[in-house]
Amino acid sequence: MYGALWRVLPGPWFVKLLIVLVLVAAVAYALIFWVFPWVNSLIPTSDVTVEGQG
Amino acid sequence: MVLVDGRVARKRAERASRHKVTVVGVLGEVLITGGVLVLAFLGWQVWINDLIVGDEQTHVSQELSQNWDKGEATVAAPPDRPDPGAPQVDVAPGNAERFANLIVPRFGADYTRPIAEGIGVDDVLAYGIGHYPDTAMPGDVGNFAVAGHRTGWGAPLADIVNLQVGDSVYIETEAGWYRYIFRSMEYVMPTGVNVLEPVPQIVGQAPTDRLITITSCNPPLTAAERVIAYGVYDTWYPRAGGPPAEIAAIAQTVAAG
Numbered sequence: 001m002y003g004a005l006w007r008v009l010p011g012p013w014f015v016k017l018l019i020v021l022v023l024v025a026a027v028a029y030a031l032i033f034w035v036f037p038w039v040n041s042l043i044p045t046s047d048v049t050v051e052g053q054g
Numbered sequence: 055m056v057l058v059d060g061r062v063a064r065k066r067a068e069r070a071s072r073h074k075v076t077v078v079g080v081l082g083e084v085l086i087t088g089g090v091l092v093l094a095f096l097g098w099q100v101w102i103n104d105l106i107v108g109d110e111q112t113h114v115s116q117e118l119s120q121n122w123d124k125g126e127a128t129v130a131a132p133p134d135r136p137d138p139g140a141p142q143v144d145v146a147p148g149n150a151e152r153f154a155n156l157i158v159p160r161f162g163a164d165y166t167r168p169i170a171e172g173i174g175v176d177d178v179l180a181y182g183i184g185h186y187p188d189t190a191m192p193g194d195v196g197n198f199a200v201a202g203h204r205t206g207w208g209a210p211l212a213d214i215v216n217l218q219v220g221d222s223v224y225i226e227t228e229a230g231w232y233r234y235i236f237r238s239m240e241y242v243m244p245t246g247v248n249v250l251e252p253v254p255q256i257v258g259q260a261p262t263d264r265l266i267t268i269t270s271c272n273p274p275l276t277a278a279e280r281v282i283a284y285g286v287y288d289t290w291y292p293r294a295g296g297p298p299a300e301i302a303a304i305a306q307t308v309a310a311g
Contacts, residue, residue, distance in 0.1 A: 031094065031095075039095060050246050
């Protein structure tokens with residue numbers, strides 16, 4: 001999968017590396033600011049209050 | 055030549071087989087990717103998101119303070135200021151309305167987080183500290199009780215167990231700054247509602263002291279118990295007289311920003 005991606009990328013190895021780094025940065029940005037906050041909103045929150053029902 | 059040709063052909067065949075995409079190979083990579091994503095999410099939740107959301111909360115807090123300041127009163131109150139008298143006590147606002155800031159020097163030199171009315175998980179605690187409805191307001195005789203996250207959602211109370219006896223806990227409202235002094239820590243089960251009593255843990259006792267009670271989860275990242283921090287009222291600083299010297303830096307940052 002990743003091997004195939006590497007072979008599909010054009011140019012010599014350092015151009016490929018640059019493209020991969022940009023892709024990784026883009027994916028990381030999307031995860032941190034969009035995907036993870038969305039996933040977090042689906043997870044039940046931990047309780048910090050004291051309540052009769054516990 | 056035959057020998058060389060054979061070697062080249064074998065090499066080509068080897069390379070082709072190495073590049074062959076197999077179901078198991080792809081499955082393995084997908085699983086590894088999934089594992090990395092789960093770990094990344096956990097790391098994000100514990101460290102990165104608290105920084106981002108915590109910063110947002112600090113900004114909200116600073117804006118509140120700026121609105122109350124109206125561009126004035128950034129000079130610290132002198133140590134020999136006149137007796138401020140009994141503290142002003144306001145009426146509790148509507149649910150989820152922000153009415154105060156929590157300022158604790160022990161939590162950091164620029165630590166300030168907003169306090170809103172109510173303890174709703176989604177409408178209050180996700181954005182900062184929440185004030186238990188029907189408990190006292192800041193400066194009032196009785197128990198001003200608040201709750202906040204220790205991990206996640208900006209973790210406003212991440213350092214709650216670092217409090218030391220004698221530490222200042224300031225509550226800033228439009229009226230001014232109320233200084234409480236941290237007195238003790240207690241651990242209770244999630245059902246330990248008596249910590250919210252006007253006199254904590256003594257049901258039905260009429261209060262004579264002005265107290266603050268801060269609740270959060272314990273141990274961190276779980277909700278098995280609650281950690282409770284108690285403080286006792288010391289004095290207050292009316293807004294016109296300037297902020298307490300100990301947190302004047304925060305007030306000045308706010309005025310400049």
